[in-house]
Amino acid sequence: MEKVFEFRPAEERLYAEWLAEDAFVPDWSALGPGYAVLMPPPNVTGVLHVGHLLNGTLQDVLVRRAWQEGRCVLWQPGTDHAGISLQVRVERELAAQGVDPRSLSREEFLAHAERWRDGHGDRILHQMRKLGICCDLSRRVHTLDPAYSRTVLHAFVELYRRGYVYRGRRMVNWCPVTRTAISDEEVIPQRRRGKLYRVRYALVDDPDSSIVVATTRPETIPGDVAVAVHPSDGRYRDLVGKFCRRPFPEAPIPIIADGAVDPDFGTGALKITPAHAAVDFAVGQRHGLPLREVIGADGRMGILAGRELAALTREEARERALQLLRERGLLLGEEEHLHSVGISERSGVPVEPRLSVQWFLRYPRVREAALAVTEGLLRFFPGHWEKTYLHWLDHIQDWCISRQLRWGHRIPVWYRKGADRDAADGRHVALDPPADGENWEREEDVLDTWFSSALWPLGTLGWPDAKAMVGNGFDRFYPTAALVTGPDIIFFWVARMVILSLEFLPGDGSPASLRRRIPFRHVHFTGIIRDGRGRKMSKSLGNSPEPLDLIGRHGADGVRFGLISSAVPGQDVQFSEERLAQGRHFCTKLWNACRLRLLQEGEPGCDRSSWRAIGDRLCAGELDSIDRDILFRSLEERRRWDRALAAYEFQPALLRLERFFRDDYCDWYVEVCKVRLRREAAGRSFLAVQDFLLRHLLQMLSPTIPFVAQELWRCLRLGGDGELLQKVLLEPAEALERLLAGRGIAFDGEDRRRSGALRAVLGAIRALRAEVGGSGPVYCLPGVRWEEGSRELLADLLGCGDFLPLAAAGDRPLAVTAWGTFAVDRDGGGRDRLWAERERLRGHVEASRARLAEGSAFLARAPAPVVEGARALLEKNLARLGQLDDLLAQGGGGGKLP
């Protein structure tokens, strides 16, 4: 076995082997229900970042663990066509080549887009392979694949048929850069410092009087069709019904009363621009006001804005409008104003509320989607995200699903040429075009990318094509077991998948039906990765490390271990490369622990190729408390491990296991075994114990650090030749306990006590030696009663030969005795420690006594078992205190003791 684990070549070799053996292809022969995980499809325009690594690692752990349980496993990968994002990228590249994208026909543009996608396509998926992910790439799905596209269009047609999809002229969030509508979820509110201007609108029949409005957007003045005040606002009561003069283009507009106006904001008078603000639109509807669209689709001012403003951008128009107001003496004042502006997620510019004809989805099954969670059929980890989800469902708004883009699923609607597009008979909504295609024209818009993503659980498993569903194992894998994703897409993706899946799979709101129809049973939300200073990882900040470099430096295993160990459940992840280095160190130590095991055995080597083989080498008679304790401690750890993983508590689980490996196995048990080996004691069962522990550890760790675990599995000959560790059944703790029982090995509390006492004494003596800076002989007070073998073992672990009787000590003897956890040095070096310990104990005892004093409130009110416990504790502490006092008396002599 090599002295060091060269992870770079090993990882490459092992991964190639796994691929060659089709190790990630679902095993249809496996019994029991399937286990499926849907990988959140990375964006085709995306770049691999540390978040992908964390997310991928966690899913890989779940999936590999499912393999270990012998289940039929599917980890479904794929990519998302990233509508807006990709179209913008391609348009920018075309523009850089001097091609105006708008001059291209739809087909020409799509050809460019497809070429771009095919070039970048699933790069992230391939990069993630460096991490060792075990998804079956042969099953990858792209949202624009023909089969998946049919799923999407079929869903649209069905939703239309069922009355959930409708076409409407509405106020939408318009992105002037990409020139498309976007959904409410794609608008990011941003705090911005702006100005609130007060503008005078003169009254038509009394030009000396006026009404003053407050606005942050003077450029929309040309779109004003009214000024509104609150109906109960006394200041303006007399003005309601009169007309005032819009400054430009000049025109009389009515002063109206509407409850939507907040009398306490600004001047209490609101200019109404129905075409460019949602509230104003509503007011306009109520009052039958006309629409004046003064800002065009490209964010520039239109003809109606008047000669002065037309053709300017929104920003230029604002400056110009202010200038005009100043010239005319209409600008009465301006003040700093902090307000929130909706920013388009994709282009980063303020969205423009704009009236346009779009397709909307009225969400179906909202109540059932909530019920699935409140009934506990669909569970979130950590659970508090359920509130966020339910709150969104409670306030759900129709979803604008059409996009004025070319890249995406073109909406399957045809309009009869020349007919009214809103008339039902002028429309053909179906997967296929009408027979007399020449008389129809197809809808230009495409569907929101998230609409297609929302069908991911159904589409990837073949729905609605019955044959494909059978081929893809729908019945076996649906509902999928777990989804691992970031909480930032809980509405964008998670909730929508739930809703559409519930709609399309037949059933009612009963728990049994919901359980069958939800797309996944568990959702684990990971934290967002932040840098050491708490900032989000981002390219522009330059704080985002290159993932592949990290893997190069620390190995896939090191990165996986490190990321998990920094991912505290329910919290954002503070990234630190130090953690990854620790992960690498852990792998190195594991490697060395296994190497040591091989160095310890002569030829021929032991058989540890199965649990049975190891069990056969365990002779109950050769084991003592230390062996039994560590064996059963390992089973305890295993149970905790299982419990923690079932709750998606990866980090606490892994850290605990690491502690067990380092502290209990390496620093205690292996050191004990070294002593035994040196002594050439009869019996080698402790080597079998090591094999038992290492085998178990490697199996538990394999999902987290698959490469080094697999390599060690082979080096230690823990399985047959070329056996895939990932597919070796992980026996439940109960089975291992039965195996031990079958060999006559049973656990007894006394084992834990003795083993613990020995470790404590060892620690105490070491501490004392460290304190006095010695490594010389260790002395022992007379009268110490050693348990069988303990004295020799401790002396060997300390490397001090034997404990010398204190009487034989020289001038500056280092005297140590073993009792409980205490040690003492005759010169006083250890006495302060003892004294401090005694003080601590005395404090406990006194507190306990006070609590248990006759007539105390504690005695009167506390439940009986608690009182019992307190009494027992007092007894225990009293006993220790007494022994401690004896010890202090024996070692005493200095003036420090009472």
Add this chain to the structure above:
RNA sequence: GGGCAGCUAGCUCAACGGUUAGAGCAACCGGUUUACAUCCGGUAGGUUAGAGGUUCGAAUCCCCUGUUGCCCACCA
């Protein structure tokens, strides 16, 4: 404006109503006899953000305040 989550050692976190709050990292001290590109042992470090309340007992439950991050909301 509403909601969610956090605030515990320099840093990252435990402690899930029950002894006088514990780990890891960093710091400092010491040891490394060949498993350990490192490892081991030890020392120090706390008014649990602040105030009030409930309780026999509070880091833990409740109320208020402060603070940080996130989400939602049409304040122009």
